[in-house]
Amino acid sequence: MARNSYQTLLNELEEDVLYLSELVAERVRYALDALEDKDERKAEEVIEGDHEINRIYLDLEQDCIDLLALQQPVASDLRFITASFKIITDLERIGDLATNLAQYAIDAENDVYTEVDIRRIGDAALDMVDQAMDAYESEDTELCHSVAERDDNIDTMCNQASQTIVRDLMTGSDFEGDGELDPEEFLIDVRRLLLTVRDLERIGDHAVNVAARTLYMIDNDDSLLF
Numbered sequence: 001m002a003r004n005s006y007q008t009l010l011n012e013l014e015e016d017v018l019y020l021s022e023l024v025a026e027r028v029r030y031a032l033d034a035l036e037d038k039d040e041r042k043a044e045e046v047i048e049g050d051h052e053i054n055r056i057y058l059d060l061e062q063d064c065i066d067l068l069a070l071q072q073p074v075a076s077d078l079r080f081i082t083a084s085f086k087i088i089t090d091l092e093r094i095g096d097l098a099t100n101l102a103q104y105a106i107d108a109e110n111d112v113y114t115e116v117d118i119r120r121i122g123d124a125a126l127d128m129v130d131q132a133m134d135a136y137e138s139e140d141t142e143l144c145h146s147v148a149e150r151d152d153n154i155d156t157m158c159n160q161a162s163q164t165i166v167r168d169l170m171t172g173s174d175f176e177g178d179g180e181l182d183p184e185e186f187l188i189d190v191r192r193l194l195l196t197v198r199d200l201e202r203i204g205d206h207a208v209n210v211a212a213r214t215l216y217m218i219d220n221d222d223s224l225l226f
């Protein structure tokens with residue numbers, strides 16, 4: 001295959017990876033909106049859209065395999081293809097987490113622990129994903145390190161939220177809800193909230209993975225991979 005045609009395939013792969021990231025980010029935003037507004041329509045849209053994300057992921061996975069199998073990529077191209085292969089896996093998993101969040105929005109019966117700012121945590125995690133993809137597109141090593149450094153902030157926010165919930169349960173503090181809640185229903189909602197916090201933290205972790213793979217792609221630097 002002519003070199004210019006091969007380069008076109010590499011450029012198309014990058015564009016498609018970036019498109020997948022935009023789609024996934026949109027799904028996460030919709031899921032956060034659904035959680036905040038108790039909007040079942042948006043939540044269902046996120047859940048139904050997961051099929052599209054999976055289809056694009058599988059297509060891109062095959063594209064990466066074809067480039068590796070049918071071409072003889074030089075070292076820099078090989079790193080780009082393998083990094084892209086790993087990054088789309090993280091993006092697909094973020095899409096799965098968006099689906100989880102949407103399902104929580106549908107299942108939640110009551111407002112519990114409204115002092116836990118889920119939207120703030122979600123926006124921070126999503127901003128890390130956007131920054132990691134900016135690093136991928138622009139091949140910016142400083143952005144890669146910045147994403148990794150921001151992960152501590154997400155971890156702290158999630159830990160504080162979880163501790164608030166568990167502390168109030170342990171001490172029997174009052175909670176806010178709509179009327180009289182059955183204790184079992186309340187505990188189910190609390191568990192769902194803890195799972196929400198956990199999934200937001202995982203989105204941040206996947207953003208770090210994207211940054212780590214991008215740094216390796218750019219500079220053959222594996223310092224963020226371990």
